[in-house]
Amino acid sequence: MNTSTAAAQPLPSTPEHITPEWLGSVLGERISSVRIEPIGTGQTGATYRVTPTYEVPGSCPATLVAKLPSQEPGVRERVALGYRAEHAFYTRVADTVAVAVPEVYHCAISDDGSEFVLLVADLTPAVQGDQIRGCGAEDALLAVEALAGLHGPRWCDPAWLSFEGIAMPKADADFARGMGTLAGIALEKTLSGLGDRIGDADRAVLAAAADLIEPWLGLDADRFCLLHGDYRLDNLLFHPAGDAVTVVDWQTLTVGLPARDLAYFLATSMTPEARERSEHDLVAAYHRRLREHGVRDFDFDRCWTDYRVGMLQVPMLITFGYAFTAATGRGDDMMLTMIERGCHAIRHLETISLTTQLV
Incomplete structure:
Protein backbone atom coordinates (compact mmCIF):
# COMPACT_ATOMS: atom_id res chain seq x y z
CA MET A 1 0.00 0.00 0.00
CA ASN A 2 1.21 3.47 -0.88
CA THR A 3 0.46 5.83 2.02
CA SER A 4 1.48 9.38 2.82
CA THR A 5 0.35 12.52 4.58
CA ALA A 6 0.84 14.45 1.36
CA ALA A 7 1.25 12.93 -2.08
CA ALA A 8 4.20 13.81 -4.32
CA GLN A 9 1.74 15.60 -6.60
CA PRO A 10 -1.50 17.37 -5.65
CA LEU A 11 -4.20 15.08 -4.32
CA PRO A 12 -7.27 14.69 -6.57
CA SER A 13 -9.97 16.80 -4.94
CA THR A 14 -12.53 16.09 -7.70
CA PRO A 15 -13.11 13.03 -9.91
CA GLU A 16 -11.76 14.98 -12.90
CA HIS A 17 -8.40 15.04 -11.10
CA ILE A 18 -8.18 11.24 -11.19
CA THR A 19 -6.31 11.41 -14.46
CA PRO A 20 -4.38 8.66 -16.23
CA GLU A 21 -1.17 10.41 -15.15
CA TRP A 22 -2.15 10.59 -11.47
CA LEU A 23 -3.50 7.06 -11.32
CA GLY A 24 -0.50 5.69 -13.15
CA SER A 25 1.86 7.40 -10.72
CA VAL A 26 0.27 5.81 -7.64
CA LEU A 27 -0.16 2.35 -9.19
CA GLY A 28 3.23 2.33 -10.89
CA GLU A 29 1.63 1.59 -14.27
CA ARG A 30 1.22 3.29 -17.63
CA ILE A 31 -2.45 4.17 -18.12
CA SER A 32 -3.93 5.64 -21.29
CA SER A 33 -7.43 6.52 -20.08
CA VAL A 34 -9.69 6.37 -17.01
CA ARG A 35 -13.46 6.06 -16.71
CA ILE A 36 -15.03 7.43 -13.50
CA GLU A 37 -18.53 6.55 -12.25
CA PRO A 38 -20.07 7.87 -8.99
CA ILE A 39 -21.31 5.30 -6.48
CA GLY A 40 -22.82 5.65 -2.99
CA THR A 41 -24.85 8.47 -1.44
CA GLY A 42 -21.96 10.84 -0.68
CA GLN A 43 -23.06 12.50 2.59
CA THR A 44 -19.55 12.93 4.03
CA GLY A 45 -17.36 11.82 1.14
CA ALA A 46 -17.58 11.16 -2.58
CA THR A 47 -16.99 7.63 -3.87
CA TYR A 48 -16.31 6.53 -7.45
CA ARG A 49 -15.67 3.37 -9.41
CA VAL A 50 -12.48 3.80 -11.44
CA THR A 51 -11.87 1.80 -14.63
CA PRO A 52 -8.36 2.30 -16.05
CA THR A 53 -7.14 1.30 -19.49
CA TYR A 54 -3.59 0.01 -19.11
CA GLU A 55 -1.09 0.49 -21.91
CA VAL A 56 0.48 -2.85 -20.98
CA PRO A 57 -1.98 -5.51 -19.75
CA GLY A 58 -0.89 -7.24 -16.59
CA SER A 59 -2.07 -8.24 -13.16
CA CYS A 60 -3.41 -4.83 -12.16
CA PRO A 61 -7.05 -4.58 -11.06
CA ALA A 62 -9.60 -4.00 -13.82
CA THR A 63 -11.57 -1.64 -11.57
CA LEU A 64 -10.90 0.16 -8.31
CA VAL A 65 -12.88 2.33 -5.91
CA ALA A 66 -11.70 5.85 -5.10
CA LYS A 67 -12.93 7.86 -2.15
CA LEU A 68 -12.47 11.64 -2.14
CA PRO A 69 -13.68 14.40 0.20
CA SER A 70 -17.23 15.69 -0.12
CA GLN A 71 -17.71 17.80 -3.21
CA GLU A 72 -19.50 20.43 -1.07
CA PRO A 73 -16.87 22.78 0.46
CA GLY A 74 -18.88 23.39 3.64
CA VAL A 75 -19.26 19.68 4.34
CA ARG A 76 -15.60 19.05 3.51
CA GLU A 77 -14.51 21.56 6.14
CA ARG A 78 -16.86 20.16 8.80
CA VAL A 79 -15.84 16.54 8.36
CA ALA A 80 -12.07 16.95 7.86
CA LEU A 81 -11.59 15.04 11.14
CA GLY A 82 -13.35 12.13 9.47
CA TYR A 83 -10.82 12.06 6.65
CA ARG A 84 -8.03 12.04 9.22
CA ALA A 85 -9.75 9.16 10.99
CA GLU A 86 -10.02 7.05 7.85
CA HIS A 87 -6.41 7.71 6.95
CA ALA A 88 -5.35 6.78 10.50
CA PHE A 89 -7.35 3.56 10.41
CA TYR A 90 -5.96 2.26 7.14
CA THR A 91 -2.36 3.29 7.84
CA ARG A 92 -2.09 2.53 11.58
CA VAL A 93 -4.89 0.24 12.73
CA ALA A 94 -6.18 -2.11 10.04
CA ASP A 95 -3.37 -4.65 10.33
CA THR A 96 -3.64 -4.79 14.16
CA VAL A 97 -7.26 -5.99 14.34
CA ALA A 98 -9.16 -8.98 12.92
CA VAL A 99 -11.78 -7.36 10.71
CA ALA A 100 -11.85 -7.70 6.92
CA VAL A 101 -11.25 -4.47 4.97
CA PRO A 102 -10.61 -3.85 1.26
CA GLU A 103 -7.09 -4.08 -0.09
CA VAL A 104 -5.66 -0.56 -0.18
CA TYR A 105 -3.61 0.64 -3.17
CA HIS A 106 -3.11 4.25 -2.09
CA CYS A 107 -4.07 6.36 0.93
CA ALA A 108 -2.97 9.97 1.33
CA ILE A 109 -4.06 13.12 3.13
CA SER A 110 -3.05 16.77 3.13
CA ASP A 111 -1.54 18.39 6.20
CA ASP A 112 -4.77 20.21 7.08
CA GLY A 113 -6.94 17.14 6.42
CA SER A 114 -9.17 18.86 3.87
CA GLU A 115 -7.80 16.86 0.92
CA PHE A 116 -7.90 13.09 1.10
CA VAL A 117 -7.81 10.16 -1.29
CA LEU A 118 -8.31 6.47 -0.69
CA LEU A 119 -7.89 3.97 -3.51
CA VAL A 120 -9.04 0.44 -2.72
CA ALA A 121 -9.97 -2.81 -4.39
CA ASP A 122 -13.38 -2.99 -6.04
CA LEU A 123 -15.04 -5.89 -4.22
CA THR A 124 -17.70 -6.55 -6.86
CA PRO A 125 -19.61 -8.96 -6.84
CA ALA A 126 -19.84 -8.36 -3.09
Whole structure:
Protein backbone atom coordinates (compact mmCIF):
# COMPACT_ATOMS: atom_id res chain seq x y z
CA MET A 1 0.00 0.00 0.00
CA ASN A 2 1.21 3.47 -0.88
CA THR A 3 0.46 5.83 2.02
CA SER A 4 1.48 9.38 2.82
CA THR A 5 0.35 12.52 4.58
CA ALA A 6 0.84 14.45 1.36
CA ALA A 7 1.25 12.93 -2.08
CA ALA A 8 4.20 13.81 -4.32
CA GLN A 9 1.74 15.60 -6.60
CA PRO A 10 -1.50 17.37 -5.65
CA LEU A 11 -4.20 15.08 -4.32
CA PRO A 12 -7.27 14.69 -6.57
CA SER A 13 -9.97 16.80 -4.94
CA THR A 14 -12.53 16.09 -7.70
CA PRO A 15 -13.11 13.03 -9.91
CA GLU A 16 -11.76 14.98 -12.90
CA HIS A 17 -8.40 15.04 -11.10
CA ILE A 18 -8.18 11.24 -11.19
CA THR A 19 -6.31 11.41 -14.46
CA PRO A 20 -4.38 8.66 -16.23
CA GLU A 21 -1.17 10.41 -15.15
CA TRP A 22 -2.15 10.59 -11.47
CA LEU A 23 -3.50 7.06 -11.32
CA GLY A 24 -0.50 5.69 -13.15
CA SER A 25 1.86 7.40 -10.72
CA VAL A 26 0.27 5.81 -7.64
CA LEU A 27 -0.16 2.35 -9.19
CA GLY A 28 3.23 2.33 -10.89
CA GLU A 29 1.63 1.59 -14.27
CA ARG A 30 1.22 3.29 -17.63
CA ILE A 31 -2.45 4.17 -18.12
CA SER A 32 -3.93 5.64 -21.29
CA SER A 33 -7.43 6.52 -20.08
CA VAL A 34 -9.69 6.37 -17.01
CA ARG A 35 -13.46 6.06 -16.71
CA ILE A 36 -15.03 7.43 -13.50
CA GLU A 37 -18.53 6.55 -12.25
CA PRO A 38 -20.07 7.87 -8.99
CA ILE A 39 -21.31 5.30 -6.48
CA GLY A 40 -22.82 5.65 -2.99
CA THR A 41 -24.85 8.47 -1.44
CA GLY A 42 -21.96 10.84 -0.68
CA GLN A 43 -23.06 12.50 2.59
CA THR A 44 -19.55 12.93 4.03
CA GLY A 45 -17.36 11.82 1.14
CA ALA A 46 -17.58 11.16 -2.58
CA THR A 47 -16.99 7.63 -3.87
CA TYR A 48 -16.31 6.53 -7.45
CA ARG A 49 -15.67 3.37 -9.41
CA VAL A 50 -12.48 3.80 -11.44
CA THR A 51 -11.87 1.80 -14.63
CA PRO A 52 -8.36 2.30 -16.05
CA THR A 53 -7.14 1.30 -19.49
CA TYR A 54 -3.59 0.01 -19.11
CA GLU A 55 -1.09 0.49 -21.91
CA VAL A 56 0.48 -2.85 -20.98
CA PRO A 57 -1.98 -5.51 -19.75
CA GLY A 58 -0.89 -7.24 -16.59
CA SER A 59 -2.07 -8.24 -13.16
CA CYS A 60 -3.41 -4.83 -12.16
CA PRO A 61 -7.05 -4.58 -11.06
CA ALA A 62 -9.60 -4.00 -13.82
CA THR A 63 -11.57 -1.64 -11.57
CA LEU A 64 -10.90 0.16 -8.31
CA VAL A 65 -12.88 2.33 -5.91
CA ALA A 66 -11.70 5.85 -5.10
CA LYS A 67 -12.93 7.86 -2.15
CA LEU A 68 -12.47 11.64 -2.14
CA PRO A 69 -13.68 14.40 0.20
CA SER A 70 -17.23 15.69 -0.12
CA GLN A 71 -17.71 17.80 -3.21
CA GLU A 72 -19.50 20.43 -1.07
CA PRO A 73 -16.87 22.78 0.46
CA GLY A 74 -18.88 23.39 3.64
CA VAL A 75 -19.26 19.68 4.34
CA ARG A 76 -15.60 19.05 3.51
CA GLU A 77 -14.51 21.56 6.14
CA ARG A 78 -16.86 20.16 8.80
CA VAL A 79 -15.84 16.54 8.36
CA ALA A 80 -12.07 16.95 7.86
CA LEU A 81 -11.59 15.04 11.14
CA GLY A 82 -13.35 12.13 9.47
CA TYR A 83 -10.82 12.06 6.65
CA ARG A 84 -8.03 12.04 9.22
CA ALA A 85 -9.75 9.16 10.99
CA GLU A 86 -10.02 7.05 7.85
CA HIS A 87 -6.41 7.71 6.95
CA ALA A 88 -5.35 6.78 10.50
CA PHE A 89 -7.35 3.56 10.41
CA TYR A 90 -5.96 2.26 7.14
CA THR A 91 -2.36 3.29 7.84
CA ARG A 92 -2.09 2.53 11.58
CA VAL A 93 -4.89 0.24 12.73
CA ALA A 94 -6.18 -2.11 10.04
CA ASP A 95 -3.37 -4.65 10.33
CA THR A 96 -3.64 -4.79 14.16
CA VAL A 97 -7.26 -5.99 14.34
CA ALA A 98 -9.16 -8.98 12.92
CA VAL A 99 -11.78 -7.36 10.71
CA ALA A 100 -11.85 -7.70 6.92
CA VAL A 101 -11.25 -4.47 4.97
CA PRO A 102 -10.61 -3.85 1.26
CA GLU A 103 -7.09 -4.08 -0.09
CA VAL A 104 -5.66 -0.56 -0.18
CA TYR A 105 -3.61 0.64 -3.17
CA HIS A 106 -3.11 4.25 -2.09
CA CYS A 107 -4.07 6.36 0.93
CA ALA A 108 -2.97 9.97 1.33
CA ILE A 109 -4.06 13.12 3.13
CA SER A 110 -3.05 16.77 3.13
CA ASP A 111 -1.54 18.39 6.20
CA ASP A 112 -4.77 20.21 7.08
CA GLY A 113 -6.94 17.14 6.42
CA SER A 114 -9.17 18.86 3.87
CA GLU A 115 -7.80 16.86 0.92
CA PHE A 116 -7.90 13.09 1.10
CA VAL A 117 -7.81 10.16 -1.29
CA LEU A 118 -8.31 6.47 -0.69
CA LEU A 119 -7.89 3.97 -3.51
CA VAL A 120 -9.04 0.44 -2.72
CA ALA A 121 -9.97 -2.81 -4.39
CA ASP A 122 -13.38 -2.99 -6.04
CA LEU A 123 -15.04 -5.89 -4.22
CA THR A 124 -17.70 -6.55 -6.86
CA PRO A 125 -19.61 -8.96 -6.84
CA ALA A 126 -19.84 -8.36 -3.09
CA VAL A 127 -23.08 -6.50 -2.38
CA GLN A 128 -23.47 -3.43 -0.18
CA GLY A 129 -26.03 -3.82 2.59
CA ASP A 130 -29.25 -1.88 2.18
CA GLN A 131 -29.89 0.30 5.23
CA ILE A 132 -33.50 1.00 4.38
CA ARG A 133 -34.47 -2.57 3.56
CA GLY A 134 -32.58 -4.00 6.55
CA CYS A 135 -31.19 -7.49 6.99
CA GLY A 136 -32.11 -10.83 8.49
CA ALA A 137 -30.47 -12.82 11.25
CA GLU A 138 -27.94 -14.59 8.99
CA ASP A 139 -26.38 -11.39 7.66
CA ALA A 140 -26.60 -9.82 11.12
CA LEU A 141 -24.63 -12.74 12.55
CA LEU A 142 -21.83 -12.16 10.03
CA ALA A 143 -21.80 -8.49 10.97
CA VAL A 144 -21.68 -8.91 14.76
CA GLU A 145 -18.95 -11.54 14.53
CA ALA A 146 -16.93 -9.21 12.29
CA LEU A 147 -17.47 -6.42 14.82
CA ALA A 148 -15.99 -8.59 17.57
CA GLY A 149 -12.92 -8.87 15.35
CA LEU A 150 -12.54 -5.09 15.52
CA HIS A 151 -13.12 -4.83 19.26
CA GLY A 152 -11.62 -7.99 20.70
CA PRO A 153 -7.95 -8.02 19.67
CA ARG A 154 -7.24 -4.62 21.29
CA TRP A 155 -9.91 -4.55 24.00
CA CYS A 156 -9.02 -1.91 26.61
CA ASP A 157 -5.70 -1.24 24.90
CA PRO A 158 -4.32 1.86 26.69
CA ALA A 159 -2.87 3.04 23.38
CA TRP A 160 -6.42 4.09 22.37
CA LEU A 161 -6.44 6.72 25.10
CA SER A 162 -3.79 8.76 23.29
CA PHE A 163 -4.53 7.68 19.72
CA GLU A 164 -4.48 10.68 17.37
CA GLY A 165 -6.49 11.18 14.24
CA ILE A 166 -9.86 9.89 15.41
CA ALA A 167 -13.14 11.74 15.09
CA MET A 168 -14.20 11.38 18.75
CA PRO A 169 -11.68 10.51 21.48
CA LYS A 170 -12.55 8.85 24.74
CA ALA A 171 -14.66 11.36 26.60
CA ASP A 172 -13.30 13.45 29.44
CA ALA A 173 -15.55 15.90 31.30
CA ASP A 174 -14.96 18.82 28.93
CA PHE A 175 -15.44 16.73 25.81
CA ALA A 176 -18.62 15.14 27.18
CA ARG A 177 -19.99 18.58 28.06
CA GLY A 178 -19.30 19.83 24.55
CA MET A 179 -20.90 16.77 23.01
CA GLY A 180 -23.97 17.29 25.20
CA THR A 181 -24.29 20.84 23.88
CA LEU A 182 -23.86 19.67 20.29
CA ALA A 183 -26.45 16.95 20.85
CA GLY A 184 -29.01 19.63 21.67
CA ILE A 185 -28.12 21.63 18.55
CA ALA A 186 -28.22 18.51 16.36
CA LEU A 187 -31.59 17.53 17.81
CA GLU A 188 -33.10 20.92 16.98
CA LYS A 189 -31.79 20.78 13.40
CA THR A 190 -33.04 17.24 12.92
CA LEU A 191 -36.53 17.90 14.28
CA SER A 192 -36.78 21.11 12.28
CA GLY A 193 -35.47 19.58 9.06
CA LEU A 194 -37.49 16.38 9.09
CA GLY A 195 -40.58 18.00 10.61
CA ASP A 196 -43.70 15.93 11.09
CA ARG A 197 -42.09 12.96 9.37
CA ILE A 198 -40.87 12.13 12.90
CA GLY A 199 -43.72 10.95 15.13
CA ASP A 200 -44.38 12.32 18.62
CA ALA A 201 -43.21 9.17 20.41
CA ASP A 202 -39.90 9.20 18.56
CA ARG A 203 -39.47 12.93 19.17
CA ALA A 204 -39.80 12.26 22.89
CA VAL A 205 -37.15 9.55 22.77
CA LEU A 206 -34.75 11.77 20.80
CA ALA A 207 -35.19 14.60 23.30
CA ALA A 208 -34.66 12.35 26.33
CA ALA A 209 -31.58 10.82 24.69
CA ALA A 210 -30.04 14.23 23.92
CA ASP A 211 -30.41 15.23 27.58
CA LEU A 212 -28.43 12.12 28.62
CA ILE A 213 -25.54 12.32 26.16
CA GLU A 214 -23.14 14.18 28.47
CA PRO A 215 -23.32 11.77 31.44
CA TRP A 216 -23.77 8.73 29.17
CA LEU A 217 -20.41 9.33 27.49
CA GLY A 218 -18.67 8.91 30.84
CA LEU A 219 -20.30 5.60 31.81
CA ASP A 220 -18.16 2.49 32.42
CA ALA A 221 -14.89 4.21 31.64
CA ASP A 222 -12.98 1.00 32.42
CA ARG A 223 -14.34 -0.74 29.31
CA PHE A 224 -13.32 0.79 26.00
CA CYS A 225 -11.96 0.04 22.57
CA LEU A 226 -11.77 1.61 19.14
CA LEU A 227 -15.28 1.89 17.71
CA HIS A 228 -16.19 2.04 14.05
CA GLY A 229 -18.75 4.64 15.14
CA ASP A 230 -21.15 4.19 12.19
CA TYR A 231 -21.37 0.40 12.01
CA ARG A 232 -24.42 -0.30 9.86
CA LEU A 233 -25.52 -2.07 6.69
CA ASP A 234 -24.55 0.64 4.21
CA ASN A 235 -20.95 0.30 5.44
CA LEU A 236 -20.80 -3.48 5.01
CA LEU A 237 -20.17 -5.51 1.85
CA PHE A 238 -21.58 -9.04 1.86
CA HIS A 239 -19.84 -11.63 -0.29
CA PRO A 240 -21.82 -13.93 -2.61
CA ALA A 241 -20.92 -17.14 -0.77
CA GLY A 242 -22.75 -15.76 2.26
CA ASP A 243 -19.88 -16.47 4.63
CA ALA A 244 -17.96 -13.19 4.82
CA VAL A 245 -18.41 -9.46 5.22
CA THR A 246 -16.01 -6.59 4.52
CA VAL A 247 -16.24 -3.36 6.51
CA VAL A 248 -15.75 0.09 4.93
CA ASP A 249 -16.12 3.80 5.78
CA TRP A 250 -13.88 4.41 8.79
CA GLN A 251 -14.48 8.17 9.13
CA THR A 252 -16.25 8.04 12.50
CA LEU A 253 -13.62 6.30 14.62
CA THR A 254 -14.38 6.73 18.31
CA VAL A 255 -13.03 5.42 21.59
CA GLY A 256 -15.69 4.34 24.05
CA LEU A 257 -17.95 1.59 25.37
CA PRO A 258 -17.63 -1.26 22.82
CA ALA A 259 -21.32 -2.23 22.83
CA ARG A 260 -22.23 1.14 21.32
CA ASP A 261 -21.24 -0.25 17.90
CA LEU A 262 -23.21 -3.44 18.53
CA ALA A 263 -26.37 -1.61 19.64
CA TYR A 264 -26.19 0.83 16.75
CA PHE A 265 -25.93 -1.96 14.22
CA LEU A 266 -28.73 -4.16 15.53
CA ALA A 267 -31.11 -1.27 16.21
CA THR A 268 -30.74 0.44 12.84
CA SER A 269 -30.05 -2.45 10.49
CA MET A 270 -32.93 -4.79 11.34
CA THR A 271 -36.66 -4.26 11.51
CA PRO A 272 -37.93 -4.14 15.11
CA GLU A 273 -39.60 -7.52 14.68
CA ALA A 274 -36.47 -9.17 13.31
CA ARG A 275 -34.29 -7.61 15.98
CA GLU A 276 -36.53 -8.67 18.84
CA ARG A 277 -36.61 -12.26 17.59
CA SER A 278 -32.85 -12.64 17.34
CA GLU A 279 -31.06 -9.95 19.37
CA HIS A 280 -30.37 -12.13 22.41
CA ASP A 281 -28.69 -14.78 20.23
CA LEU A 282 -26.81 -12.14 18.26
CA VAL A 283 -25.47 -10.41 21.37
CA ALA A 284 -24.45 -13.85 22.65
CA ALA A 285 -22.62 -14.55 19.38
CA TYR A 286 -20.76 -11.23 19.64
CA HIS A 287 -19.83 -12.01 23.26
CA ARG A 288 -18.67 -15.53 22.35
CA ARG A 289 -16.47 -14.22 19.56
CA LEU A 290 -14.96 -11.61 21.91
CA ARG A 291 -13.87 -14.42 24.18
CA GLU A 292 -12.27 -16.17 21.21
CA HIS A 293 -10.26 -12.97 20.69
CA GLY A 294 -9.03 -13.15 24.29
CA VAL A 295 -11.46 -10.86 26.14
CA ARG A 296 -11.88 -11.93 29.77
CA ASP A 297 -13.66 -10.57 32.88
CA PHE A 298 -16.65 -9.59 30.76
CA ASP A 299 -19.61 -11.89 31.28
CA PHE A 300 -22.75 -12.06 29.17
CA ASP A 301 -24.94 -10.19 31.67
CA ARG A 302 -22.54 -7.25 31.57
CA CYS A 303 -22.47 -7.42 27.77
CA TRP A 304 -26.28 -7.37 27.63
CA THR A 305 -26.48 -4.35 29.93
CA ASP A 306 -23.85 -2.54 27.88
CA TYR A 307 -25.87 -3.34 24.77
CA ARG A 308 -28.99 -1.77 26.26
CA VAL A 309 -27.09 1.32 27.41
CA GLY A 310 -25.21 1.52 24.11
CA MET A 311 -28.49 2.20 22.29
CA LEU A 312 -27.98 5.94 22.85
CA GLN A 313 -25.38 5.75 20.09
CA VAL A 314 -28.33 5.61 17.70
CA PRO A 315 -29.97 9.01 18.35
CA MET A 316 -26.61 10.72 18.93
CA LEU A 317 -25.08 9.61 15.65
CA ILE A 318 -28.21 9.97 13.54
CA THR A 319 -28.95 13.53 14.67
CA PHE A 320 -25.29 14.53 14.30
CA GLY A 321 -25.24 12.92 10.85
CA TYR A 322 -28.38 14.73 9.75
CA ALA A 323 -27.39 18.10 11.19
CA PHE A 324 -23.78 18.31 10.06
CA THR A 325 -23.51 16.49 6.71
CA ALA A 326 -24.91 16.96 3.22
CA ALA A 327 -28.58 16.10 2.78
CA THR A 328 -29.74 13.74 0.02
CA GLY A 329 -33.15 12.29 -0.80
CA ARG A 330 -32.15 8.75 0.06
CA GLY A 331 -30.20 10.06 3.03
CA ASP A 332 -33.34 11.60 4.56
CA ASP A 333 -35.33 8.41 4.01
CA MET A 334 -32.52 6.42 5.56
CA MET A 335 -32.29 8.71 8.59
CA LEU A 336 -36.03 8.41 9.19
CA THR A 337 -35.91 4.63 8.96
CA MET A 338 -33.02 4.51 11.41
CA ILE A 339 -34.76 6.91 13.79
CA GLU A 340 -37.93 4.81 13.81
CA ARG A 341 -36.04 1.55 14.36
CA GLY A 342 -33.66 3.03 16.92
CA CYS A 343 -36.34 4.72 18.98
CA HIS A 344 -38.37 1.50 18.97
CA ALA A 345 -35.34 -0.40 20.30
CA ILE A 346 -34.72 2.23 22.99
CA ARG A 347 -38.30 1.92 24.19
CA HIS A 348 -38.28 -1.89 23.98
CA LEU A 349 -35.03 -2.20 25.95
CA GLU A 350 -35.95 0.60 28.39
CA THR A 351 -32.65 2.29 27.64
CA ILE A 352 -33.65 5.73 28.90
CA SER A 353 -34.69 4.53 32.36
CA LEU A 354 -31.70 2.17 32.66
CA THR A 355 -29.23 4.89 31.67
CA THR A 356 -30.87 7.40 34.01
CA GLN A 357 -30.36 4.97 36.89
CA LEU A 358 -26.72 4.37 36.00
CA VAL A 359 -25.67 7.98 35.55
